[in-house]
Amino acid sequence: MNEFSPLHSYIEKLHPLDEETKSQLEQCFIFQKVKKNEFLLQEGEVCKYNYFVIKGSLRLYKVDPKGEELIRYFAFENKFATNLTSFITGMPSEEFIQANEKTELLAIPKSIFLDLVESLPPINRVYRNMLENAYITSQKRIYNFQSYSALERLKWLLEQYPRILSRLPSKLIASYLGITPFTLSRLKAEL
Amino acid sequence: MNEFSPLHSYIEKLHPLDEETKSQLEQCFIFQKVKKNEFLLQEGEVCKYNYFVIKGSLRLYKVDPKGEELIRYFAFENKFATNLTSFITGMPSEEFIQANEKTELLAIPKSIFLDLVESLPPINRVYRNMLENAYITSQKRIYNFQSYSALERLKWLLEQYPRILSRLPSKLIASYLGITPFTLSRLKAEL
């Protein structure tokens, strides 16, 4: 048991993993502790890392022309998080990645990750799974916006993360739901 | 030049393709003509095919509890279309796939496609690209819903498909934008 165990477990659910591959992986990922509100990526930078969250959580967002934070994704424990768009295209990121809380994570540089995708079948599988999950999650989120009311979206979020309201500030949750903190405050009364 | 040329061109933009692989591919895809409004997938069925559109267009949508059609994606020429969620998980589809117009397409059975993903590098690359594009498109669509007005979303759609308003019925476009046909009709006056 070490700081890499959560990552090994994650991968093993997708593809068998021998000891040699494990130790190879451990040399590619960097264990990192970040403080609350610390940035892992800022707008305009190219996204150079893929992050795996061990403890704590991250948020991925962009800032709209009015200066509002629009949160696209929360990454909690055992989730990968990166700005895939910048990661894939090599273009500067339009998004920020920031820690919501004191967070521990494993970071792997983009170039090494993409090499492993080509050379290590378990990592090819991990990447494919990342993309597939990201896609499925996105589809659900689109349908949510297309047809659900704010209250229904809140309930849906609470089904997935029952404790999220006490874990993260309402402001962040409102942003994720695409509503104002005022509306969220009123909706909480209706739950 | 044959009905497979658009597919070959599509793949060659991602990965070199030798003649042998081309003819192997031609044996896996089935050329198909479908009529306007014909279904390629119905709710409750497992999605067994991945489709590549040669000519015409498809729409992917689900029907909400009120019986409203919620369109998630239009697939025009040179796009792959499938219910990836059902395709990946093997679960019954919640979506319909239907032709908007008289459409020509290439269909490949899921199992064959997934075998090719593992065995043919160009197809592994195609699948990765499909997932990456689907993801990037979805992100943009989410941000659109999170922060843009109906008029801004319409303008954004017209930037991507300038002729879409004359090509498809307004009803379908309204559904894609997440607004009623009444609102779309009014917005058109503001363009």
Next chain:
DNA sequence: CCAAAACCTTGCTCTAGATCAAGGTTTTAG
């Protein structure tokens, strides 16, 4: 080719959620 059906537009009204203001509470940093 023609009737029926589907579709589009426009006016009127209604509502979910935004915006603004003001007061209370919790968190943060020195």
Next chain:
DNA sequence: CTAAAACCTTGATCTAGAGCAAGGTTTTGG
């Protein structure tokens, strides 16, 4: 520990877009 800052709630308006009705236009299929 404490003051400042950030955050949350609640009330009073305001507005984008929904819902409904009615009339005109286009498409469809026999």
